[in-house]
Amino acid sequence: MHNLSLFLLLVALGPAATGAQPAPPAAPAAVTSTRTISGRVTDAQGQGLPGVTVLVKGATLGTSTTANGTYVLAGVPARGRLLFSGVGYVTQELPLPAAGQPLNVVLLESHQSLQEVVVGYGARQRHDVTGAVATRPAPAPVMAPPPPLQQQLQGRAAGILITPARTSRQLKFTPPVVKRDEEVWPARPEAGAGDTYAKVQENAFQAVKQAPLSTFSLDVDNASYTNVRRFLNEGQLPPRDAVRVEEMLNYFRYQLPAPAASSPDPVRISAELSECPWALGHQLARIGIQAKNIETASLPPANLVFLVDVSGSMDEADKLPLVQAGLKLLVRQLRPQDHVALVAYAGAAGLVLPPTAGNRQQEILDAIDRLQAGGSTAGGAGLRLAYSVAQQNFQKAGNNRVVLATDGDFNVGESSDAAMEQLIVQQRETGVFLTVLGVGRGNLRDSRMELLADKGNGNYAYLDNLDEARRTLVAQFGGTLFTVAKDVKLQIEFNPARVASYRLIGYENRLLASEDFNNDRKDAGELGAGHTVTALYELVPLGSPNPLVDQLKYAPQNVLLPAGTAAEVLTVKLRYKEPQGSASRLLAQPLAGAATPIAQASADQQFAAAVAEFGLLLRQSEQRGTATWASATRLAQAGRGPDADGYRAELVRLIGLAEGLGPASKAVGAR
Structure with missing residues (x-):
């Protein structure tokens, strides 16, 4: 056979x-x-x-x-x-x-x-059964945990970087070795070797007179932060394009005002203005969006299809076993009215578990336990089957979603980003949304998974450990899996009497044309229950002593005088649709007043500034100004607040790791 x-x-x-001999060409037909x-x-x-x-x-x-x-x-x-x-x-x-x-x-x-x-x-x-139970091939050697950071840094100081051993299969190449004092050491692989990330071309400053509007699609993904955390915990600085500042900002929860109980809108806008900590004379505007919270018991019925990549590339400890453990945590959150199906794909796609009620948890858990890895990756066939199963069990008043868990390494069927995008765009019109859970390293297709989630009306999270799986699938169950607003777009209009120029920090792959804001056919981002979204703008005030460009010689000499601090700085406009709606609704919120000194700003403002400064340093951004690791650490410490879950304290630790692994930071242009 x-x-x-x-x-x-x-x-x-x-x-x-x-x-075989090719069939002779058929005569052309007038009508197909x-x-x-x-x-x-x-x-x-x-x-x-x-x-x-x-x-x-x-x-x-x-x-x-x-x-x-x-x-x-x-x-x-x-x-x-x-x-x-x-x-x-x-x-x-x-x-x-x-x-x-x-x-x-x-x-x-x-x-x-x-x-x-x-x-x-x-x-x-x-x-x-639909698939035959097979003998599992011998698993790949499990990568040892990284040595303590102090040991790693001591090794770096001695000219030797101590790293956990990796197999050539995990790295997709055999690392060369170097000799030192008659001992053989594996050469340190380049950070992110074998992974693929979309190129990020950082946003530049825009003059308000020429471009008074800034428009972009909302983004609630946070995969970049957990991937960055994984690199740092393993003793490496992340690749530059693995750092997406907006996803780092949106990993954290902020104390934003929630929509009023009487409000028909599921979202609310807020804004704050402070001095910019890395650019003297500049200001930092923080825009926050808060989605309404919904208790789990009150969430609509869920029709979930787990689509699990079980190809050979998933046969590593930080891939399929981690996915299985995470999905089992999610299953324990299900209610009787929820239904789960399980689809697996490798060389072909198959239905492992038909739609099963949430109160039959043991059957679902047993099916997850039986998943095994091996073979090639038919991602397109798996997606088609998962969407088909979701559509066959569609809940008109419920939440219909495919949860895809993969390293993104598709190599059979639709393997190009364009083909996968076309498939997802066709399927999202049915009302079935998509959540993507990325895992692993060495062949991580980060750019592809981000694209699938973006085009599939969903979100993308990277699981670097089981605690992150618990946070994503249990602690944020509603936000991850239940959409309260779709096609959410933001448009900010700047007052030329207050702002000379501005720069959006991050969101480079979410930018929209100004006219897209009022176009309801233009796809945009989704908000889950309880989600918060943060966007930061670096502003150059009108009359700033550090203008970006010289005064134009031939421009009309209509000098615009700076307005008082009581005048509006900007107005935030937001459009969204109901999860099953087709017409958008408009919200607006102005921001006025003087910029607060950063040391007197709210804890959230200081912490968001620290995250952005951290991201700019990791990217070695040309826009990092006077940013330093020490400055980012001070801001993060000042903005920790209550920090019940410890995630803000973890950021402080990660900044320390990055500082120890990288060169000393200095201001752009310093000698």
């Missing part, structure tokens, strides 16, 4: 690989006709197989079988072939049936157990 991965490769290569194909997929014993992927060969058109193995596929071209694939079964390629005839298929079990992932569900025998 052919290996499934080899079969898919031969299919991708076409007739030249199989030795399509039809609907239906049938049933069973195993060798005649039992219906749920979750089998049915695809038109060479196209993106496809569906999956229902709980009893039936399928209906509309819009099929008059000529073509169908592919039937399921986890643990040999893929079949069949010609289309005669017009009006069903196409019933029998799939045979695959016995290549060490090559592909195999999963099962329920307490049934091997021949009854």
Whole structure:
């Protein structure tokens, strides 16, 4: 029986690989006709197989079988072939049936157990399950925990950096070795080797006279902060493009005023103005958005589909085992009205657990425990199947969501970002949202996962440890999984009598054109229950002694005099839609008054400034001004506040780690 991965490769290569003669070209038709194909997929014993992927060969058109193995596929071209694939079964390629005839298929079990992932569900025998239970290949060596930071720094001082041992499989290359005093040491791999991050071109200052409006899509992702934390805890500074300042800001909760109980709006705007700690004479405007809190018991019913990557790249201690542990924590939060299905994908996609009520937790936990890793990664097929399962069990008044857990390393089927984006954009129109949980290192596809969450009306979190999984899936259960406002856009208008120029800190990949703000067809970000969002602007006041550009020689000589401090600095406008709505609503909030000295600003203002300063230093930003590790530490300490969960104290510790690992910081332009 052919290996499934080899079969898919031969299919991708076409007739030249199989030795088959290509079919003669068909005569051109005046009109392209399509039809609907239906049938049933069973195993060798005649039992219906749920979750089998049915695809038109060479196209993106496809569906999956229902709980009893039936399928209906509309819009099929008059000529073509169908592919039937399921986890643990040999893929079949069949010609289309005669017009009006069903196409019933029998799939045979695959016995290549060490090559592909195999999963099962329920307490049934091997021949009854959607995927066959296989012997798990020997796991990769578990990476030892990093040595204490003091030991690492002592090694750096001696010219030797002590690092945990890693396998070449984890790093995707064999690290060279260096000799020192007749001892062989593994060479330190470059931070983020094998990972992919989107290029971040930092926002520049904009003159208010030329660009009075700043427009961007709201972003509640916080994956960058936890990924940065992972690098620092392992004794490395993160790659520059792994640092997205807005995601670091939005990792933390701030004391923002919540929407009034009587308000019809699920969000509320607030703003604060202070001096900028890293640029003398500049000001820092903080804009905060608070979504309404909803008690878990009052949240609408959840229709969740866990989509778990169980390909070979997930067979590491910080990947699939971490995902399993995190999902089990989430399952314990489910209510009887909630339903969960489990889909796994590797060389093919399969339904591991059909939709199961939240009060049947042991069945869900058992299914999660049975997941094993191996094989290639059919991410596109997995997404299609997960969305299909979610749509079949759609809750009109509930929360319908796919929760994708992966390292993002798709290499079978739709593997390009453009193809994955197209698939997600098509599916989000059904009302099913997407949450992406990223894990691992060495082949982390951060840019792809951020893109999927952005286009899928969802959010992206990176799990660097089990505590972060608990925070994301348990402590922030409502914010992570329940949307209260979608397509949320912000537009800030600056008063030229108060502000000469401005710079948005972060959000580089969320910028929108000014006209996009009033365009309800333009996709934007989503807000979950209880979420807070923070945006920072560095402002150059009108009449500042440090103007960015010289006075124009040929410009009209209409000199605008600075307005008094009572005048408005800016106005924040926000548009949002109801989770299932199509028309947006508008909110607005002005910010006026004098800039408060940073030492007298609120704890949240000081802490947000510390996070931004930390991010600017990690990125070695050209806009970091006089920022230093010591300054960021002082601000973070001053802004800690009550800090019941200890996350703000952790930031202080991470700044200390970064300072010890990096070169001494100095002001831009200093000698």
